[in-house]
Amino acid sequence: MADTITLEVARYRPDRETEPTVEAFEVPLRRDWAVLDGLNHVKDNLDGSLSYRWSCRMGICGSCGMTVNGEPRLTCATFLVDYAPGPVRVEPLANFPVIRDLVVDIGDFMRKLPEVSPWIVRGEGTSVEEGEYLQTPEQLADYSQFSMCINCMLCYSACPVYGLDPEFVGPAAIALAQRYNLDSRDEGADVRMDLLIHPEGIWGCTFVGECTRACPKGVDPAGAIQRYKLTAALQSLKSFVLPRGPR
Amino acid sequence: MSEPAQQTQRPYRPEISRLWWLRRRSYVFFVLRELSSIFVAWSVVFLLLLVRALAQGEAQFRAFLDWAAGPWVVALDVLTLAFLVLHAVTWFNLTPAATVVKLRGRRVPPRAIAGGAYAAWVAVTALVVVLVVTR
Numbered sequence A: 001m002a003d004t005i006t007l008e009v010a011r012y013r014p015d016r017e018t019e020p021t022v023e024a025f026e027v028p029l030r031r032d033w034a035v036l037d038g039l040n041h042v043k044d045n046l047d048g049s050l051s052y053r054w055s056c057r058m059g060i061c062g063s064c065g066m067t068v069n070g071e072p073r074l075t076c077a078t079f080l081v082d083y084a085p086g087p088v089r090v091e092p093l094a095n096f097p098v099i100r101d102l103v104v105d106i107g108d109f110m111r112k113l114p115e116v117s118p119w120i121v122r123g124e125g126t127s128v129e130e131g132e133y134l135q136t137p138e139q140l141a142d143y144s145q146f147s148m149c150i151n152c153m154l155c156y157s158a159c160p161v162y163g164l165d166p167e168f169v170g171p172a173a174i175a176l177a178q179r180y181n182l183d184s185r186d187e188g189a190d191v192r193m194d195l196l197i198h199p200e201g202i203w204g205c206t207f208v209g210e211c212t213r214a215c216p217k218g219v220d221p222a223g224a225i226q227r228y229k230l231t232a233a234l235q236s237l238k239s240f241v242l243p244r245g246p247r
Numbered sequence B: 001m002s003e004p005a006q007q008t009q010r011p012y013r014p015e016i017s018r019l020w021w022l023r024r025r026s027y028v029f030f031v032l033r034e035l036s037s038i039f040v041a042w043s044v045v046f047l048l049l050l051v052r053a054l055a056q057g058e059a060q061f062r063a064f065l066d067w068a069a070g071p072w073v074v075a076l077d078v079l080t081l082a083f084l085v086l087h088a089v090t091w092f093n094l095t096p097a098a099t100v101v102k103l104r105g106r107r108v109p110p111r112a113i114a115g116g117a118y119a120a121w122v123a124v125t126a127l128v129v130v131l132v133v134t135r
Ligand code: SF4
Pocket: A148, A149, A150, A151, A152, A153, A154, A155, A156, A171, A172, A175, A211, A214, A215, A216, A217, A218, A219, A220, A221
């Protein structure tokens, strides 16, 4: 194994450049080093001005997403040895405006997320004396997969629909809506449905399926959206057949 | 304390090339599947034309058959068949993603759901073949 590997890092310094350029850095190739370790090596030893986001280094915080050799990846969970002998191209997440180097503007996602009420909605609510909302392991299993989302936005970066139409609510937000819809304690499905049953919501998705392949947490947002579409279709059918019936 | 220096906020928005869908196999398939809807529509129109010709009597129906045997129409129909198969296969592969079936509290594996859809397809096709052959 060679003892170094080349990182080709996208640089964008809006004070100096009008569009991104690529800068190559030689970093140690160690078996236990992730792409993020390579970037940290660059920042600590070669060029302190390199900008990128990271925090936990263990696939939990969701802040280190970048494009590695064309694929959206968590850089803390993507190992340099898997790309040996290199070079490894590191670019910002696709489909987002680039603020600087590898840092993208995530404002759009942060605005969309609360729109789907990603919390437990209760009509009346119960008093503390009445105790907790109980749930069986089977009820937990219905949604637990969708609760694994770490908001890393790799799915948005992989989604061509979002790339072409930034108004699309997008995979993770819809998967999170499903996470609460499928929670036995939740009563907010109708509110979320009204919000998502439009062309920029679930019907914006054309099932490319790349979001599910990109997701590092096995959330399967594409599956969540298709299930949502089926529920929506059945619901419209029902209200068509029984216009006065309860929803 | 002095004012912080004015930040240069000029986010870079890369342009999406017209050929973005050639970058990845799954994107190509996605575009082809979207395109297949045109051919699905054509197959419906073709069927309606056939039914109309049938309703207008034998002479009209023969004329329709002659027209349908022309090289252009045959070529179009072969292409249509290819797109219909693509449409059907991708649709069946999608079913397990959209439907979660539970049997005695256990989730039916996705393969079984897709398999069921394919089996139903084969059964209906077989029925049609039998009807056509043994009429
Ligand atoms: S669904 Fe997966 S890829 Fe998308 S934000 Fe959540 S964890 Fe990341």
